[in-house]
Amino acid sequence: MIESSSEEEIKQVIATFFDGFHKQDSSIIKSVVADRIVxxxxxxxxxxxxxxxxxxxxxxLASICSIPDSISFEEKLTAFSIQVDRTMANAWVGYEFWMNGQFSHCGINSFQLVDFDGNWKIIYLIDTRGRAGCLD
Known part of the structure; x- marks a missing residue:
C-alpha cells in the first residue's frame, strides 16, 4: 500500500535529480543517489x-556537466506510477526529451529507491528510449 507521504518524498527525490540534471550540477544529483547507483x-x-x-x-555525470551552454535540453516528465513497500520503492516515470526546442525521443525512467533511515535514495535507474508513439 502506498503511503502518500512516501510517494511525495519519492517524487521530490526525482524532481531534485532532474533539477540537478537540468542545471548540470553534479552535487545536486549526488544528493539523491546512493553510493553505488546502477x-x-x-x-x-x-x-x-x-x-x-x-x-x-x-x-x-561527466557527460551531463560537459554539455555546452549553446545546447539547451529538457527532460519533460509526463507521468508517475509509484509503488512503496517498507524501505523499497519503484517509480515508473514517463518522459519526453527535447534538445534545442526540438523533440528528440521519449520513454520510461524506472527508478528503484531505498529509504536509508528516513532518506529516500535512488539505487538503480534504467530507461527506455525511442521515437514511436511518443507525442500521441
Whole structure:
C-alpha cells in the first residue's frame, strides 16, 4: 500500500535529480543517489534489434556537466506510477526529451529507491528510449 507521504518524498527525490540534471550540477544529483547507483538503458537500434547497456555513474555525470551552454535540453516528465513497500520503492516515470526546442525521443525512467533511515535514495535507474508513439 502506498503511503502518500512516501510517494511525495519519492517524487521530490526525482524532481531534485532532474533539477540537478537540468542545471548540470553534479552535487545536486549526488544528493539523491546512493553510493553505488546502477545506470542502464535499453531500446531498439535502427535495425530493430534490442540494445542494452550499463553506464558508469561518473561517466553519466561527466557527460551531463560537459554539455555546452549553446545546447539547451529538457527532460519533460509526463507521468508517475509509484509503488512503496517498507524501505523499497519503484517509480515508473514517463518522459519526453527535447534538445534545442526540438523533440528528440521519449520513454520510461524506472527508478528503484531505498529509504536509508528516513532518506529516500535512488539505487538503480534504467530507461527506455525511442521515437514511436511518443507525442500521441
Amino acid at each position: 545506470l542502464q538503458t535499453t531500446g531498439k537500434d535502427r535495425e530493430g534489434k534490442t540494445r542494452f547497456r550499463e553506464d558508469k555513474f561518473s561517466n553519466f
